[in-house]
Amino acid sequence: MxxxxxxxxxxxxxxxxxxxxxxxxxxxxxxxVRRGHEVTLFASADSRTSAxxxxxxxxxxxxxxxxxxxxxxxxxxxxxxxQADRFDIIHFPRAFPRAAAGSRFRAEPLAQARGxx
Numbered sequence: 001m002x003x004x005x006x007x008x009x010x011x012x013x014x015x016x017x018x019x020x021x022x023x024x025x026x027x028x029x030x031x032x033v034r035r036g037h038e039v040t041l042f043a044s045a046d047s048r049t050s051a052x053x054x055x056x057x058x059x060x061x062x063x064x065x066x067x068x069x070x071x072x073x074x075x076x077x078x079x080x081x082x083q084a085d086r087f088d089i090i091h092f093p094r095a096f097p098r099a100a101a102g103s104r105f106r107a108e109p110l111a112q113a114r115g116x117x
Contacts, residue, residue: 004087005029007043011060021093
């Protein structure tokens with residue numbers, strides 16, 4: 001399968017310090033790659049992954065001292081939308097703010113609730 005994994009931009013994947021969601025995203029991405037899926041990770045540029053990385057911020061926003069990441073998250077959603085035809089599944093962790101673009105995806109968007117790994 002061709003899977004787009006979207007990560008919040010506040011921490012690297014995997015996180016350098018704090019970041020439970022980013023740890024789960026990392027585990028999911030690495031296992032999917034290990035199982036032979038074609039995975040693209042949309043995340044901060046300081047992320048480490050064996051998947052294809054699409055860097056959407058120069059680094060984890062929290063450690064960079066960014067106060068508000070909404071504009072970067074919206075820009076990331078627009079990039080995901082621009083590439084949506086490349087994917088079978090687009091996976092958003094938690095209640096990711098995807099409402100701005102969610103109805104425009106042809107691929108099946110999958111939202112993961114907290115505690116569902």
